[in-house]
Amino acid sequence: MTHSGPSAFAEVNEKVAQAGEILGLKSGVINALSSCEREVVISIPLRRGDDVEVLTGYRVQHSSARGPRKGGIRFHQDVDLDEVRALASLMTWKTALIDVPFGGAKGGVAVDASKLSPIEKEEIIRRWTRSLVHVLGHHRDIPAPDMGTDARTMAWLMDEYHRLEGFQPACVTGKPVELFGAPGREEATGRGVALIAAATLKQHDVKVKGATVAIQGFGNVGRYAALVCQELGMKVIAISDVSGGIVDKKGIDIASIFMHKSLENVEADERIGSAEVLEIECDILIPAALGSVINDKNASLINARFIIEGANQPITISADRELRAQGVVIVPDILANSGGVMGSYFEWTQNIQEFSWPIEKFRRELDTRMEAAFFNVHKVSRKYSVDLRTAAFVVSVGRVSEAFELRGSLV
Ligand code: NAD
Numbered sequence: 001m002t003h004s005g006p007s008a009f010a011e012v013n014e015k016v017a018q019a020g021e022i023l024g025l026k027s028g029v030i031n032a033l034s035s036c037e038r039e040v041v042i043s044i045p046l047r048r049g050d051d052v053e054v055l056t057g058y059r060v061q062h063s064s065a066r067g068p069r070k071g072g073i074r075f076h077q078d079v080d081l082d083e084v085r086a087l088a089s090l091m092t093w094k095t096a097l098i099d100v101p102f103g104g105a106k107g108g109v110a111v112d113a114s115k116l117s118p119i120e121k122e123e124i125i126r127r128w129t130r131s132l133v134h135v136l137g138h139h140r141d142i143p144a145p146d147m148g149t150d151a152r153t154m155a156w157l158m159d160e161y162h163r164l165e166g167f168q169p170a171c172v173t174g175k176p177v178e179l180f181g182a183p184g185r186e187e188a189t190g191r192g193v194a195l196i197a198a199a200t201l202k203q204h205d206v207k208v209k210g211a212t213v214a215i216q217g218f219g220n221v222g223r224y225a226a227l228v229c230q231e232l233g234m235k236v237i238a239i240s241d242v243s244g245g246i247v248d249k250k251g252i253d254i255a256s257i258f259m260h261k262s263l264e265n266v267e268a269d270e271r272i273g274s275a276e277v278l279e280i281e282c283d284i285l286i287p288a289a290l291g292s293v294i295n296d297k298n299a300s301l302i303n304a305r306f307i308i309e310g311a312n313q314p315i316t317i318s319a320d321r322e323l324r325a326q327g328v329v330i331v332p333d334i335l336a337n338s339g340g341v342m343g344s345y346f347e348w349t350q351n352i353q354e355f356s357w358p359i360e361k362f363r364r365e366l367d368t369r370m371e372a373a374f375f376n377v378h379k380v381s382r383k384y385s386v387d388l389r390t391a392a393f394v395v396s397v398g399r400v401s402e403a404f405e406l407r408g409s410l411v
Helices: 008-023 027-033 081-097 118-135 151-165 185-203 220-231 317-325 339-353 359-384 388-407
Strands: 038-048 051-063 069-076 104-110 141-145 212-216 235-241 244-247 270-272 282-287 304-308 329-331
Touching: 008 027, 008 081, 008 317, 008 388, 027 388, 038 081, 038 118, 051 069, 051 081, 051 118, 069 081, 069 118, 069 151, 069 339, 081 104, 081 339, 081 388, 104 118, 104 141, 118 151, 141 151, 141 339, 185 220, 185 282, 185 304, 185 329, 185 339, 185 359, 212 220, 220 235, 220 282, 317 329, 329 388, 339 359, 359 388
Parallel strands: 069 104, 069 141, 212 235, 212 282, 282 304, 304 329
Antiparallel strands: 038 051, 051 104, 235 244, 244 270
């Protein structure tokens, strides 16, 4: 992670403590909610030519107070224990916020996914699954894709799990539709981000049609967010990925570039750097790639009225403070990108029931539940006169602490 300053996990826990104080929770309970239930670190020997390279893999289970732990697996060179802890904790708050019966977890492997062949990727995820099978399972801990992993990776994970434990497709979500996946899951995170962007505009009496959007990231989240923003009538004027960015003030036709793997060879009016997209003048800015991309160095250069956090932790706490002082409205990650885990919940329930929904039902359920979470966060924000991120944490910390106390987890 490009994180500088306090650790990512400490930043999440700062919000947990703040919400705990607002709710009047006991300090011991706040401490419990700021710790991870279980952390497993593994080594993954990977064949490289005649030699072996040893990678480090992780699974951190933050909380099971409200249900089986749930969270993605990230393949990225910057993955470390602190980042995985932070992301596992965010999953607890996200699942509680949208009221699905899951806890929180996250996994990762410190490796540059762009340099792996498909066979190497398969070897890594199979080894990761074999080493962690004792803590995984559809009622224990359910992985999903994240940066650097995708539906194919989840298919390999499921296959390895089945070899060891027998048939149980609900052991992982984000699978290919042809292999127990749910139609709608792949687009769910980006769709949710776009819906929240539209709802935010309406909430502030800004017309959705023609509202300008800039997006960092053209992966699973960024590309679907861009596509659905366009479908809803917004104008995507800039988008970037790791190879750089493109700008067109008249609006980029996202549908026509959607199938491009990278933006590198896409023709455009103007080309910019990967990070420059964050400084474009627009109504809505959607960071949908890495964490901490908006920080003390560039907070004053942001030129957007609303920021919808597609990525996890794209804004550092101090930059968040500065932007709010400038009047920027920030919709936090645990609300804005929760469509992914909502979609995973739908896939999980369908696998368990051995019954599949048509995509229309999937989208309807997603839209209704995201809207409910959005309005609830606004209601709590008004009730306590706090910003949206604090309000979101108040809702989720309240729910998790209640479950924690009711379970009598201390005996
Ligand atoms: P992905 O691997 O599919 O795509 C990542 C994108 O970011 C790619 O387009 C890549 O080129 C781009 N990128 C990487 N480095 C960059 C840089 N320095 N500058 C600009 N762009 C850069 O990942 P994803 O699944 O889309 O996830 C993106 C973010 O959203 C992550 O923070 C992830 O945790 C979060 N998220 C994902 C999901 C999901 O369902 N996939 C759900 C919730 C949150």
